[in-house]
Each structure stands twice: as structure tokens, then as C-alpha cells.
Amino acid sequence: MDLESIARKAGVSRSTVSRVINDSPNVSEQTRQRVLAIIEEEDFHPNAAARALVKRRTDILGVVMPTSANVFFSDNNYYPLILAGLSDAIRQLDYAMLMWLGEVTHSDQHLMRRLSNPHLTDGLIFVSLPSDHPLYEKLSRLRQPFVMIDRPLTNVENTNYVSVDNVRAAEIATQHLIQLGRRRIAHIAGILAIADSCDRLVGYRNALRAAGLPIDERLIVESDFNYQTGYRAMQQLLPHKPDAVFASNDTVAAGALQAIHEAGLRVPDDLSLVGFDDVDVALQTDPPLTTIRQPIRAKGETAARLLVDLINGKLSAPQHVILPTELIVRQSCGAHSPTPKGGDARSADDLSE
Amino acid sequence: MDLESIARKAGVSRSTVSRVINDSPNVSEQTRQRVLAIIEEEDFHPNAAARALVKRRTDILGVVMPTSANVFFSDNNYYPLILAGLSDAIRQLDYAMLMWLGEVTHSDQHLMRRLSNPHLTDGLIFVSLPSDHPLYEKLSRLRQPFVMIDRPLTNVENTNYVSVDNVRAAEIATQHLIQLGRRRIAHIAGILAIADSCDRLVGYRNALRAAGLPIDERLIVESDFNYQTGYRAMQQLLPHKPDAVFASNDTVAAGALQAIHEAGLRVPDDLSLVGFDDVDVALQTDPPLTTIRQPIRAKGETAARLLVDLINGKLSAPQHVILPTELIVRQSCGAHSPTPKGGDARSADDLSE
DNA sequence: TCTCTTTTTGGGATCGCTCCCATGAGTCTT
DNA sequence: AAGACTCATGGGAGCGATCCCAAAAAGAGA
Numbered sequence: 001m002d003l004e005s006i007a008r009k010a011g012v013s014r015s016t017v018s019r020v021i022n023d024s025p026n027v028s029e030q031t032r033q034r035v036l037a038i039i040e041e042e043d044f045h046p047n048a049a050a051r052a053l054v055k056r057r058t059d060i061l062g063v064v065m066p067t068s069a070n071v072f073f074s075d076n077n078y079y080p081l082i083l084a085g086l087s088d089a090i091r092q093l094d095y096a097m098l099m100w101l102g103e104v105t106h107s108d109q110h111l112m113r114r115l116s117n118p119h120l121t122d123g124l125i126f127v128s129l130p131s132d133h134p135l136y137e138k139l140s141r142l143r144q145p146f147v148m149i150d151r152p153l154t155n156v157e158n159t160n161y162v163s164v165d166n167v168r169a170a171e172i173a174t175q176h177l178i179q180l181g182r183r184r185i186a187h188i189a190g191i192l193a194i195a196d197s198c199d200r201l202v203g204y205r206n207a208l209r210a211a212g213l214p215i216d217e218r219l220i221v222e223s224d225f226n227y228q229t230g231y232r233a234m235q236q237l238l239p240h241k242p243d244a245v246f247a248s249n250d251t252v253a254a255g256a257l258q259a260i261h262e263a264g265l266r267v268p269d270d271l272s273l274v275g276f277d278d279v280d281v282a283l284q285t286d287p288p289l290t291t292i293r294q295p296i297r298a299k300g301e302t303a304a305r306l307l308v309d310l311i312n313g314k315l316s317a318p319q320h321v322i323l324p325t326e327l328i329v330r331q332s333c334g335a336h337s338p339t340p341k342g343g344d345a346r347s348a349d350d351l352s353e
Numbered sequence: 354m355d356l357e358s359i360a361r362k363a364g365v366s367r368s369t370v371s372r373v374i375n376d377s378p379n380v381s382e383q384t385r386q387r388v389l390a391i392i393e394e395e396d397f398h399p400n401a402a403a404r405a406l407v408k409r410r411t412d413i414l415g416v417v418m419p420t421s422a423n424v425f426f427s428d429n430n431y432y433p434l435i436l437a438g439l440s441d442a443i444r445q446l447d448y449a450m451l452m453w454l455g456e457v458t459h460s461d462q463h464l465m466r467r468l469s470n471p472h473l474t475d476g477l478i479f480v481s482l483p484s485d486h487p488l489y490e491k492l493s494r495l496r497q498p499f500v501m502i503d504r505p506l507t508n509v510e511n512t513n514y515v516s517v518d519n520v521r522a523a524e525i526a527t528q529h530l531i532q533l534g535r536r537r538i539a540h541i542a543g544i545l546a547i548a549d550s551c552d553r554l555v556g557y558r559n560a561l562r563a564a565g566l567p568i569d570e571r572l573i574v575e576s577d578f579n580y581q582t583g584y585r586a587m588q589q590l591l592p593h594k595p596d597a598v599f600a601s602n603d604t605v606a607a608g609a610l611q612a613i614h615e616a617g618l619r620v621p622d623d624l625s626l627v628g629f630d631d632v633d634v635a636l637q638t639d640p641p642l643t644t645i646r647q648p649i650r651a652k653g654e655t656a657a658r659l660l661v662d663l664i665n666g667k668l669s670a671p672q673h674v675i676l677p678t679e680l681i682v683r684q685s686c687g688a689h690s691p692t693p694k695g696g697d698a699r700s701a702d703d704l705s706e
Numbered sequence: 707t708c709t710c711t712t713t714t715t716g717g718g719a720t721c722g723c724t725c726c727c728a729t730g731a732g733t734c735t736t
Numbered sequence: 737a738a739g740a741c742t743c744a745t746g747g748g749a750g751c752g753a754t755c756c757c758a759a760a761a762a763g764a765g766a
């Protein structure tokens with residue numbers, strides 16, 4: 001079933017059917033209706049490959065999340081939320097979304113070739129690509145446009161990316177704890193191979209330094225962004241008597257909270273706790289978490305729009321889009337007297353829509 | 354850059370280059386090496402559209418999750434886990450994955466057309482497609498193979514699907530509670546528009562009936578698969594004095610647990626609690642949850658393999674694949690004396706790999 | 707050395723579209 | 737009423753692969 005056979009049935013030419021399908025204005029209303037009727041009747045679908053062959057665009061965007069399953073599921077639904085944002089925007093922009101989840105190793109030649117095939121997608125979006133990734137080098141040679149979500153670690157200037165100012169956000173979180181009178185503030189970092197984690201650690205150090213507080217390296221512990229490692233990190237920290245903890249995300253904060261409770265300490269009375277992301281879990285802990293809200297879905301949406309602009313040649317210089325974050329004060333930091341539970345601001349990201 | 358230009362540089366013909374690319378055995382080793390060198394040198398990528406046009410296959414599988422963001426994120430990572438399973442298997446089978454997330458409404462003609470375009474994907478996988486969905490009707494007319502994950506509500510016989518025996522699993526969970534001497538067993542159901550939820554409810558009723566226990570409709574409450582509604586459902590149940598609760602998933606169970614604790618009751622002493630899925634959260638509650646483990650990732654993997662078999666014409670009759678579930682006994686049901694925390698079986702799905 | 711078979715190679719036809727140009731029909735102008 | 741102009745339509749060329757068949761080259765057997 002092709003254009004020609006539809007044309008024959010409608011008593012017109014191939015070209016006219018093509019015009020109808022592509023909403024060309026130069027078709028008489030009468031003809032258009034006749035053709036549309038036949039198309040409907042025959043349940044005709046134009047061949048995407050043939051179209052792509054001549055138009056040199058597939059109307060497909062590629063999304064690559066070279067994230068291990070481990071991180072994908074533990075990190076606060078961060079990646080699923082990014083995905084949702086991407087998916088929404090890409091659908092709205094009338095593209096389809098081709099997806100690769102999971103680690104991409106250098107040895108996976110097949111996949112590497114496919115990813116860099118400029119004929120398969122019109123552009124690519126990479127989410128949290130580590131700097132030492134073999135794809136990185138390939139990217140530079142790539143002729144097709146691409147956008148990164150989260151700041152790349154190297155070659156920052158020439159890369160289009162969408163991120164938040166993690167350094168500033170971490171400064172604000174830490175500063176908040178300092179203003180509450182805390183002096184021994186610990187930090188449970190995320191995976192330090194990820195730029196965001198590094199930046200948050202930098203922000204944490206900046207804030208302490210700015211306040212003239214000493215930086216005690218024993219108060220800095222790494223985690224894997226998940227509950228379990230948050231719990232263990234806190235157990236490591238407790239002997240050094242911190243009076244506050246800034247955690248790399250809300251799930252880690254929840255794990256830390258568990259360890260704190262098991263040690264017979266109270267939050268926020270004995271320790272103040274601040275998380276990051278502001279997702280569901282921040283409201284499910286007891287007490288609910290003070291945290292930094294970042295617009296996770298919006299990151300995905302923005303990246304998709306940016307990529308499409310790039311594809312359409314609307315941009316010249318590389319774009320660096322920095323989305324805003326916000327400190328959400330709840331009970332776990334002890335900043336103010338408890339408000340009625342559930343009465344405070346909810347995340348814009350988690351359950352909305 | 355096309356086959357022809359590579360051919361010219363290598364001093365061979367178009368056809369020979371094509372043979373090299375497609376691993377045809379009828380190429381001399383010498384020629385193959387020469388051509389491969391040029392391909393590498395020029396960073397040549399064959400045009401996927403041109404290939405698809407003549408081969409009549411795109412090597413792309415479509416995955417449709419017509420799930421609202423609400424359910425996507427609340428339901429125990431169920432959908433992200435399915436996705437991971439699909440992604441792994443599809444990559445391994447050397448296909449690419451085209452994805453549509455989120456609700457697909459009848460009015461979204463554009464998307465509907467795209468989904469049913471047999472030239473875009475070689476086959477489709479639908480995850481938890483509600484029975485009243487407009488896509489359902491379109492599917493029947495579809496000429497391309499498709500597989501569903503989770504039992505469809507109607508037209509079951511003619512549909513290829515992968516699921517678990519939710520009825521039986523719920524019977525086992527409920528039976529377990531009965532054997533522990535519980536008599537007023539409540540059920541927090543999931544969204545009843547989803548077949549799985551219905552089946553679990555049926556299994557619950559079956560078990561009570563088989564044990565000669567009365568079915569008290571006040572002990573059955575619906576939830577949205579998330580913490581919040583699990584919490585509220587439990588609050589509704591408490592006045593009717595249940596001595597056990599079978600929850601539709603682990604997150605709902607966690608929400609219920611919170612409500613139980615707030616009411617000053619203890620688990621498992623005052624109430625036994627059983628969840629469903631066996632994901633991370635089941636180990637993060639205190640006490641850890643007794644639950645039904647279902648192989649979520651394996652569902653995705655199985656569906657992908659089934660679809661590829663279907664595409665290759667290896668199957669004739671519609672396939673119904675039912676994967677096994679397992680009762681995982683931990684502390685929340687009170688079945689045995691507490692084992693050391695963390696020492697019990699972990700989910701095969703959550704953090705592995 | 708010549709024939710017969712097998713392996714390797716080359717080039718035409720084809721897939722189903724879009725693009726471009728030519729043509730015909732209808733309208734407006736002078 | 738003829739030329740100029742617009743709008744609707746038709747058909748050739750071409751996108752870049754694969755497939756098929758024919759031809760050339762290499763190897764085998766007598």
C-alpha cells in the first residue's frame with residue numbers, strides 16, 4: 001500500500017496525495033476531502049523510511065541515559081523524572097523518542113555505532129554522561145546536534161547543556177544550617193564521578209569557608225545516592241558528633257534519618273537535616289525534610305526544546321541553561337515551629353499532573 | 354557520504370561494500386579489510402532509512418506506557434523496572450527502543466497515527482493498557498505484531514501477553530495471614546481499572562471464602578498505589594479493627610504502616626502486614642515487609658523476547674506467559690522470630706546489577 | 707590446457723516517498 | 737480577447753540502501 005495506490009483510488013496523482021498528507025495549501029478543498037476519505041478508508045500510513053530518506057530527517061530524538069541500574073533506581077526517581085520531562089516535551093514537539101538506558105561500554109561497538117549514526121535520529125540528548133565516557137570523544141566528531149542534561153565535567157564551553165547551579169544551591173543549604181547556629185555540619189556526598197555531586201561538595205565547602213568555620217574532613221562521607229549508603233554514611237559520621245547534616249539527596253537523607261533515630265538522637269532537636277531534590281520521600285519522613293528543590297522534569301523539557309531549536313538551526317553559540325533551585329524549609333532543620341503536617345508546599349515535580 | 358563513495362575509495366563496487374557491512378561470507382578477506390579500513394577512516398554510517406525502505410524492517414521496537422505520571426512514579430518503581438527490563442533485552446536483541454510515556458488520549462490523533470504506523474517500528478509492547486483504551490480497538494486492526502505486559506481485561510485469548518498469576522499470588526498472601534491465626538484481614542486494593550488490582554482483590558476474596566471466613570466489605574479499601582493513599586486507606590480501616598492487612602503493593606503497605614504506628618499500634622504484634630512486589634521499600638520499613646515478590650524486570654525482558662519471536666514468525670498461536678511469584682516472609686507478618694536485619698533474602702530486582 | 711565448479715564482484719531494478727518543473731485550468735487585467 | 741498571473745495537478749528524477757542475476761576470477765579435476 002503506497003501513495004500511488006491511494007492516488008489511483010482517489011483519481012489523482014501521487015503528488016497530490018503527498019500534498020494532502022503534508023498539509024500543503026495548494027490542494028483544492030474538494031480533492032483534499034476525497035483523498036482524506038480514501039486514506040481513512042484504507043487505513044493508509046505513509047512509509048516513514050521512504051520519507052526520511054528524502055527529507056533527511058527522521059523526526060526522532062535519541063535519549064541516552066548511560067546510568068547503571070543501581071543509580072537509576074536509587075537516586076530519588078531523578079532519572080525517571082527526567083525521562084518524564086523529556087517524554088512530555090518530545091511528544092509535544094511532535095517527535096518520537098528513541099531511548100537507550102543503562103551503561104554503554106567502550107566494547108559495545110554495535111551500540112556505539114548506532115548512537116553515532118546520524119541517520120537514525122535528528123539529534124541526541126545525554127543525561128549525566130560521565131566525563132571519562134568513551135562516548136564523549138565520539139561526540140565531538142558527531143555531525144548531529146546534541147544536548148546534555150547536567151553539566152559535563154570537561155569541554156564545558158563548547159557543549160550545549162541544561163543544569164542547575166549545584167554549587168550555589170549547596171551553599172544556600174549549608175548557609176541555612178549555619179544561620180540556625182549549627183557549627184559541626186556534615187556532608188553526605190553523592191557519587192563523586194558525577195559533576196553534580198562534586199559541585200554540591202564544593203558549595204558545602206564554600207559556605208563553611210565563607211562563615212569562617214573549619215572544614216573537618218571526617219565530616220564528609222561519600223554515598224551512592226541511595227537509602228542504604230545514606231544509612232551507613234550516617235553511622236560513620238555519628239562518632240564525630242555532627243550537629244547537622246547536608247545530604248546529597250532526599251533518599252540519602254532518609255537513610256541518615258534512620259541511623260540517627262537508631263542512635264537515639266532526635267531531628268531537629270539534636271541534629272538538623274537537609275536533603276536535596278524535594279521529591280516524594282521528603283514528605284514521607286518524620287519529620288518531613290527541609291530540602292533544595294530542583295526542577296527535575298523541567299530539565300528534561302528544556303533540554304528537548306533546546307535540541308529542537310538546535311536542529312532547526314535557530315542557535316549559533318553553545319547554550320548553557322541554568323535552571324533555578326529553591327530552599328524548601330520544613331521540619332527537619334528546626335528552622336521554625338512545626339506547621340500542620342501536609343500543609344506546606346509540595347513538590348512541583350512529584351505527584352502533580 | 355554513501356555506499357557508492359566508499360566503494361570508489363576502496364576500488365570496489367557498491368554491492369561489495371554492502372556485503373561487508375552486512376557480514377556476507379562471500380567477500381574475500383583482503384577486500385573486506387580494505388573496505389572496513391575506509392569505512393573506519395571516513396566514519397561512515399549506512400543510512401538507516403534507505404535500508405529500512407528496502408528491507409521492510411526498521412530494527413526498532415516500540416514501547417508504549419500509557420500510564421499517568423501519577424501512577425508511573427508512585428507504584429513502587431514498577432514502571433521504571435519494567436522499562437529497565439525491556440531496555441536490557443531490546444539492546445541485547447540488537448534492536449532500538451522507541452518509547453511513548455504517558456497517557457494517550459483518543460483526541461491525540463497525531464500520536465495514534467504514529468503508534469499504528471507499521472513502518473515505524475517492527476512491533477509494539479504495551480504496558481498495562483487499560484481495557485477501555487482507544488488504542489485497544491486500533492490494535493485489533495494492526496498488521497504488526499504486539500505484546501502486552503500485564504493481562505488485558507478483554508480479548509484475552511487472542512492477545513500475546515506476559516503477566517504473573519495475581520489471583521494465585523493474592524490467595525497465597527492472604528492464606529499466609531489466615532494460617533497465622535488472623536481473622537479480620539483487610540485489603541488495600543490498587544487502582545481497580547488495572548487488571549492486576551482486580552485479580553489481587555479476587556485472590557483475597559477467594560482465600561477468605563476458602564477458609565470459611567466472612568467477607569467484610571468495610572475491610573476493603575481502594576488506593577492509588579502510593580504512600581499517601583495507603584496511609585489514608587489505613588486510617589479508614591482502623592476503626593473496623595482489622596488484625597491484618599494485605600496491601601496492593603509495598604509502598605501502600607509503607608503508608609499503612611505509618612498510619613498504624615500513628616494510631617499507637619504495633620506491627621506485627623497488633624496487626625500483621627503483607628505487601629506486594631518486593632522492592633527496595635520493603636526492606637526500608639521497620640519492621641521489614643513480608644511481601645509477594647514478582648519478577649518485574651523479567652516481565653519486560655520476556656515481553657521483548659516474545660515480540661522478537663513474533664516478528665520473526667516463530668510463533669503461531671497467541672502466547673500467554675505467566676511468570677512465577679514467591680512469598681517472601683520477613684517480620685511484618687509475625688510469622689517467625691526476627692532474623693538479623695538485612696540478613697534475609699533481598700529482591701532480585703531492586704539493587705542487583 | 708581446457709572444462710567445470712565455486713567464489714567473488716559488478717550493476718540494474720527497486721523500495722515509497724519528496725522535490726522540482728511543466729502543464730492546464732481558471733481569473734484578472736488592460 | 738489575448739496576455740499575464742495564480743492556483744491545482746501530474747510526472748520525472750533522485751534519496752541510499754538491498755536484492756538478484758550475470759559476469760569475471762580463481763580453483764579443481766581430467
